[in-house]
Amino acid sequence: MLSKYTGKRRKQAITGLLFILPSLAGVMVFVFFPFLDVLCQSFQGPVLREWRGIENYRILFETSAFRLAAMNTLRFTAVCIPVLVVLSLLLAIVLQNIGTSGRIFKSAFLVPMAVPVASVVLFWRVMFHEKGLLNALLAKLGGISKDWMNTGTAFWILVGSYIWKNLGYDIVLWMAGLMGIPSAIYEAARVDGAGHFQCFLHITLPNLKPMFYTITVLSFLNSFKVFREGYLVAGDYPHESMYLLQHLFNNWFGKLEFDKIASAAVLVVLVITCLILLLKRIWEQEGKHR
């Protein structure tokens, strides 16, 4: 790799490599090599590591719990990411147009990120328990109370919690993107007679596409963190609707199902990698067209 550089550029390249070497070494040792081991283990038995070929993958797809968890995770992602991205964008635009008070609201939206998980869990329990506040309120209003966390509404509570927690983060990122759009373009468009919606459609959105890629990827990665609240509230075996892949991995760990964990982890990495590469490809194509 270095051979194509000569002289000063070669020295610069070596210096650059030396700077990133510690970080690269860390990633290799703590991420890449362990993943290679996981990849090997996905073709082996859990304890004695005997070769099994693709047997683990076949068993994985036959495991109904895996199918349920994968579907729930996909469903969760498919619902949350678009809602979060769109809602945060709209709020960012509103906050930007408010003026100085927008900064105060921006900080307020960031507060949920600082709330400890245990506090969120406590809130869930107090609100949504069978004998919680929500049911007490419903009873007073003449409604029928139910065990919210043990019905299909548990999924929507999880979605709500995720959006509430991550909204501020995405708003900040969107606002950074919005501030990067030169105001001269908007002025020129208005001179040409463009309205608000046309400015949004033809100026704001195209300029925010790089940020859209970043926010989507980060929101997707953050979606895995919602497992913490779900686990603390509902334990190892929550209601079916909020049974995610992480619940499955967590439970498999206790049963020594390392073969299944390895093969499922490889599949998840493949899916995520494909998704990110697809997004990147779309973004790069958009860039070329412009």
Added chain:
Amino acid sequence: MRSRREGEENMNKWKRILAAAMTGMICLSFTACGKDGGENKDLNGTKEASAEDGEGSGSRGRLVEHIQDGPKGELLDIQVVKDGNLRAFTSTGIYDSPDRGDSWKPWDAQPKELSDGFETSLREDGDTGLRISAAAIGSDGSLFYAALRDEAEYKVIRPDGSEQILNLELPAAEPDQRGMTALSSFGSRIYAAAFAENGDLFCTDNLNIYQIDADSLTVKHTYEVELTDYEGMTGGFEFCTSGDKLYVIVQEYQPQGSSATEESGASDIKFDIEVRTYQTDTFENTEDEDVLSDFLSGSEGGAGDFANLTLPGASDHALYFVNKNGIYRYDTQGTIVEKIFNGSFGQMSNPAVMLSIGAAQDKDHLYLSDTDGRIIRYEYDPDAASSPEKSLAVYTLYDNRAVRQAISAFQTQNPDVLVKLEVGITGENAVTRADALKTLNTSIMAGDGPDILLMDGMPIESYMEKGLLADMSDVIEKVDQSDGLFKNILGCYQKKGEYLAVPTRFAVPVLMAENDFLSQTETLGDLADALTEYGQEYPDKSTFMENIAASNLLLILMPASSPAWINQDGTLNQKALKQFFTDAKRIQDIRQPYESFEYTASDAEFFNQAPFMTSAEYLTTESGFTDSEMYLANIRRGMDLCALISKINTVSDGSYKLAPGQAEGTYIPMSTIGISAKSTKTELAEEFCTFLLQDAQDFTLEDSWPVNIAAFDKKLLKPEDIQEGMRTIESDIGEGTFEMEYTWPSKEQADAFKKLAGELKTPAVTDEFITRTVFEEGTKCMNGESSVSDTVDKITQKVNLYLAE
């Protein structure tokens, strides 16, 4: 231009140096990654004198334990006398041993009243025999004892046999917590005594310590021991001497944290230990021994509660402390508490052994005794390996006294083997079952797992499927050939002819009632119907187990039906579960419990108490208070069968049979063991498992039936200490008493039970997740907080997910 180029080159040079330095720092940080987190740490001034972990470190020399029978009678004191012999003071007289405890012969010059024998327990009215409340032996062979007849008499016997009376006036007894002076343990008589090196006698009435002059036998000094009273609980003290110092070890109750109030439970109270020292020549209080106080208060020193047996060292100005962790030596002229013997190697770690008295000659020669009258001698052997050459790791999820007893006994038989017991959930930290299993699995995958698993509470089926467990067929065949095994019980986890997991114990759920009633009850539904009919026919009589909580009833009903809840394909049989709760609820509704008493212990604690709360002995007692003539219970041991048979004898035409349920011939497999397939010590592991299936089956702390037939037969023999005959039992929680004649089962009854055990065929579900889920949700159903269909739906949802993984 030239200076600019020079400047750039300088900058590049510095960049290279910086990059190289940062790379070097990262590489240096990798050297911190090592296996050992640091061993042999000093803990509050304690240091390890011998290696504990690791096999055959190569170094030699350690104390080695020898066990022999002691002299006859209850041992009151033992001492190493000046000529190197041992002298023992027992309830049958004074004995000397010239060969360090191997043999004993009576002392010729002892008083006749001692050789005639005496009692050591409190006097009862009308009793005129000699009783001795305290005894001591001096290093010159002198004796002291507190004899109780009509009045207390304190006597000193010199080495030549001459007798002297000690005139000692003690303060009056202080009333105990119930206001009774007769039973008070404070005041009015001597409770403990010891001779010092200079011959002076120290004795205590638990109020003060009295120093008695060696020659004149007059009180030289009275040491008043001040104790702080905490909410009516007074602490206590013990004492010992070494050289010219008196050490008073004071233990007091202390509130723990701000939450300590009158309503606080015992968990808010801890023990505070303080060691006070006095000069025996000037009687002055010298500086307290903080190092010793810290040691005795800490976990290493037994954390208070007089967990230590204290032995003054005869010749080396040291004090010795013995607790379950081992033997510790405190040099009174130093500041270190040294561990000289690892408790894992000795009898002190055996929960079935209660150490009573001991004596120390020096750090190479110590003597202990236990309540069974054995003398345990510790001698330094320069050729013995400082740590055993072989080791075995045993893992159990929950602490288990029976396993500790087995390990201790195995090590005694095999002194070259160190068996390390790892407990997943100790109760001293916040580790949950899931956390403990993950930690275990991590260590297994890292190659650091145990050799033997005690699998109560673990996912046995999963471990079997994953190939974690090795086949134990050789072990089974060997023990079966010598002693016989209940193969019908052992086979519950057998797969493709392999014994991967083997229960070493079992319990039998039974129903006791009149024969007419029994003949009507084949299934759980039949039981519900029969109870309904009975309730209608006898509305004034107690129907069924009304003295126990609904959750307890559920625990008792579950084993006989649980096998029916799991289909062949591993899924949950919702229909069977629904039927179970329908019938269980009917039985619950028929009862008219007059004690609405639900346990407030956590679910984990409740499950741990379940074996006791479902045992036939306990439930026989409870049924006695309600005059009920039928109940369900688990027969776990001989006393359960005895209680059941005794109850049957009170019922006209009474009998018992296997508990009706949704499955037939059910039993509860317990104490399941397995050998790790990743173990490199398979032979040793098999040896230990053979021990568990043979010798350990007789052990007293195991309170369920052994699968070893020879041991099973022994458990059916009448114990020597059984108290047959009429007993009056009072209720601790309710009102009333009842009387029942306890009779040990006859040979015919024992044979009938053995035949029943041989015909058991269906193991109850022992998967803790399933049983706990059914129990937690089912309790709500039994208490009317949830309908049967809602309960079954919740259980199905959770258990199906669990089974689907």
